[in-house]
Amino acid sequence: MDENENKKFPYKLAKLVEGKRKYIEYWLWSIEKNKLVRIRITQKDKVNELEVIKLNKKIEKGNIYLLSNSELAQKEREKNKTNILAVDALELALENSKTRMRGKSTNSYKTHVTLFCKFLNDNFEGIELRNLDTTIMEQFLNFYQKEKNWSAKTRNTYSQNISTLVTDLKKLGYIRENPFVGFATQKVKNSSSHRAYNAQQRQILKEKISIENPQLWLMCCFLFYTFARPNEVRQLKISYIELENNKIFIPAHIAKNGKDGRVDMPVQLRQLLIDSKIFDYPSNLYILGKEGNPSNECHARYSFSKKYKIIKDSLGFESAFTLYSWKHTGVSEAYKNGVDILEISQQCRHWDLNETRTYLRSLGVYSSEKIKNNFPTL
Structure with missing residues (x-):
């Protein structure tokens, strides 16, 4: 039982204030x-004489009080949420996002937030989260795309990542709506930064x-x-190779998408x-x-890529060809x-x-054989 339940406490009756x-x-x-605290009701459908009468019947009993001032504390928290500075809110969202992101993604988000906050401090110092809008985002992207010569893809990634964090803040109650939802993106041209090897190139590299x-x-x-x-x-271990069903297990902690998966x-x-005799070794080894x-x-993250580049460059291959190109080649x-x-999609996860x-399409292989070979003659 609450020790204060039967006590009598000071109060001031409710009244309707005109203005x-x-x-x-x-x-x-x-x-x-340890004192009287004023409470106001401003909700339109609750501000009337009948509501005053109902409140006073309860108040006159003398045993109504604020438990640890919880209601006011909650209001204060909500007020602080509403008035939070945009840079503080984004830093909070970035910190909260670390629990669901992998290392590389976390670093990317941190880079994007840091630059956006710098822009806000330089041009909109003290702006609150609730006052962000698409005009500010447009100015930010235009400024740095010109200064840093961003591609359309980089520009879009900045806006999308910042928007994702603002959506997180909406879920936490810091903002009613995300002003960046539906923000226009720039059209991205097909990139040739990764290309597939042809048969002759594959043979040269293999040898x-x-x-x-x-x-x-x-x-x-x-x-x-x-x-x-x-x-x-x-990061694959011998135990991930499932010879009995010709599958390879890719656990969530190493998968790019953060989910357990299997490939054929x-x-x-x-x-x-x-x-290669790898099954002669203990199954817990890399x-x-x-x-x-x-x-x-296992090797450091970019160890294989660096070794591959040395060999690839020595053979005169263009910079667009990388270790990753073997994945593109397999898909192609x-x-x-x-x-x-559908099977390719499943294998790509x-x-x-x-x-x-x-x-x-980006690899230049998605097309219709029927259109190419079975089209009627005009």
């Missing part, structure tokens, strides 16, 4: 402050890499056959792994171990050899087919 805006005012005892660095060649094969990403492959293992990769064989420690060759787009179609 530019009518409200009901009354005073109750605050246990936390060079398989002899000079067999482990690096195994990395290339993983990318080609599984459509996995270099950072995922370098083509027979060529299966045989390559068997021939396949591409740091010492050149399966071991307890699979599609050209008749693998269904894409969210939907539209993502896969866009990917195939």
Whole structure:
């Protein structure tokens, strides 16, 4: 039982106050402050004489009080949320987002927030979160796109990431609506920053890499056959290879999308792994171990990419060709050899087919054989 339940506390009865805006005012005892605290009701449908009468019947009993002033504390918190500065709110959202993001994504968001906050401090010092609008976002993007020569893709990524954090703030009650939802993006031209290797290029690279660095060649094969990403492959353990059903498990903690997944293992990769004798080692070891064989420690994140670049450059390949190009090559060759787009999408672990179609178009291989070969003659 509440020790204060049967006590009598001072109060001031409710009254209707007339003015530019009518409200009901009354005073109750605050246990936390040890004094009377004024309370106002401004809700239109509650401001009337009948409501005053109802309130006074309760107040006159003398045992109504504010428990630890919780109602006022809550109001103060809500007020602070409403009036929070935009830069403070974005820093808070960034901190909260770290629990759901992976390292690279967290760094990207931090870079974007830092630059946006700098722009706000330089041009809109002291602006509150609730006063952000699309005009400010447009000015920010235009300024830095010109100053830093951003591509349309970079510009869009900045606006999308900042908008994502503002949506988080909306969920936390700091803002009613996200002003950046639906913000116009710039059209992105198809990029050739990653390209697929043709048959001749593949043979040249295979002859060079398989002899000079067999482990690096195994990395290339993983990318080609599984459509996995270099950072995922370098962290694969022997136990993730499921020979009984020709699958490879990619756990959430290494997957780019942060979710457990499995990809099919083509027979060529299966045989390559068997021939490499990796199953002679304990299953808890990394396949591409740091010492050149399966071991307890995997390579650093960009170790394979750096080694690959040295060999690729020595053969005169353009900068657009990278280690990642083996993934693009595998996808491209699979599609050209008749693998269904749905199966490619599943192997890529894409969210939907539209993502896969866009990917195939960027590689220049998504087309209709029926249109090319079965079109009627005019």
